Amino acid sequence: MSGPLEGVRVIDLTTVGMGPYATQTLGDMGADIIKVEALDGDPFRDVAPSRHPKMGAAFLNLNRNKRSIALNLKLPEDKRAFLDLLDDADVFVTNTRPQALRKLGLDFETMSTSRPRLIYCSLNGFSERGPYAGKPAFDDIIQAMSGLAWLQGRNQGEPAYVNTILADKVAGLAAAGAIGMALFERERSGLGQSVEVPxxxxxxxxxxxxxxxxxxxxxxxxAAGYDRVLSPHRKPYRTSDGFVSLLPYTSAHWQRFFEAAGRPELASDPELIDPAARSRTIDRWYQHLAQTVALRTTAEWLQLASSIDVPIAPVLSPDDLLADPHLAAVGLFKRDDHPSEGSVVTTGIPITFSRTPGDIRRLAPCLNEHREEILEEPRGRVVPALSGRR
Known part of the structure; x- marks a missing residue:
């Protein structure tokens, strides 16, 4: 086996970040992912930078281990081709808004009638059970509505987004996990089901x-809000020549750190030693950390904190990560030759399985690259049971 999901076929009608991350995760674990795109492609294809049109870097990093076919689902012949693909599928994943799918007759109730084993995963902005159902949503919108932007900007005086598409990626990972659970349950019941990830x-x-x-x-x-992570002094600390991330967490950590840093009066403070008291006044202790760390160099703090087993790390940039010795040792970054884009660097698969490891079998596809291959494949695919149960 090339991965724990080898033999599972997924029809991927998703775009941008959330859905493609979910399906790429499934593809990395061996699933056959058929990416169905509009005739002008996934909008993320156009996100800069890129070497060639429709092949942006972000798209390349979200769509490996997939084959691409472009269809206009409003045309009868293309819709028929799409339904034929679903007849042979184990999983259908979509982040198209439910009202649009209902107009096309691609809702779960309609599609499951003749496909009782199909797992139908909807990645929606908002649950269909509430008054926000059907509203448009992207990562920024959900960061704002979920309280995340308010929390992120609390110490800046105004809301702020986290500088990554966090909501998209968290939802994508959750969807991949939910689909795996639904596949496991199907091995017991023999039946598919609808899975909603709002x-x-x-x-x-x-x-x-x-x-x-x-x-x-x-x-x-x-009031709501976790005081420790909302402390204005919880941040990478400025040293005399740079920054470090330092996190004494247990009472023993705090005492060892302040003793080694030459602050015995802080190390013996009863408020520091008592975890509950320290939690109530955590902002004060982070302020003491900031004042203390400013007195020595980054290298000095890295050596000292490591020697007393207090968690510490340098602050790395994305460029630093590309040269990180640990990541090099585990082979996280892969260098490949893309058929159209030339030499590229991508992240590998961080999760490992001892018997059935995932692998990167193909890089991100060009738009409609596999149309003929997909349409000419024989139908009536038989998938062996994973456990022998049906």
Whole structure:
């Protein structure tokens, strides 16, 4: 086997970040991903930088291990071709808005009638069960609505986005996991089902794990918000010549650090030693860290904190990561020759399986690259049971 999902076929009607990340994750684990695109392609194809039109860097990093076919689902012949693909599929993944799918007759209720084993995964901005159903949503919108932008900008005086498409990627990973669970359940029941992954609800749940804080209790003991991560002094600390990330976490960490740093009066403070008291006044302790760390060089702090087993790390840029010795040792970055884009560097597959590892079998496709191959494949594919149960 080339991966734990070898033999699973996925029809991928997704665009931009969330859906393509989910399906690429499945493809990395051996699934056969057929990416169905509009005639002008996934909009992420056009995101700069790129060497050639429709082959932007972000698209390349979200669409490996996929084959591409372009179809106009409003045309009867293209829709028929699409339905033929679904007849042989295990999973259908889409982030097309549900109302548009219903107009095309591609909703779960319609499609599952003749495909009872199909797992139908909808990646929506908002759950179909609530009043926001069908509203458009992208990563920025969900970061704003989920409380994430408010929390991120609290110490800056105005809301701020996290500088990555976090909501898209979290939802994509959640969808990949949910699809794997649905495939496992199908081995027991023999039946597919509808799986909804709504970005808004998912990111609210994700964000409020720690930030429910005092609002967890009835009545609330304090306002929502996790004090430790909201401290204005929780940040990479300026050294005398740069920055470090330093995180004494346990009482032992804090005491060892301040003793080694020449601040015994802080190391012996009862408020520091008591975890509950320290948690209530964490901003004060982070301020002490900032003042102390400013007195020595980055190299000195890295050596000292490492010697007493207190978590510390340098602050790395994306360019630094490309030369990181640990990432080089584990082979995270792959250099390949893309058929149209030439030499490229991509991230490898970080998750490993001892018996059935994933692999990168093909790089991101050109638009409609595999049309003839896909349409000419014989239908009636038989997929062996994973467990022998049906």
């Amino acid at each position: 970005m808004f609800e998912l990111m609210v749940s994700f964000t409020l794990i720690e930030h429910m804080a005092g609002a967890t209790f009835i009545p609330p003991t304090q």
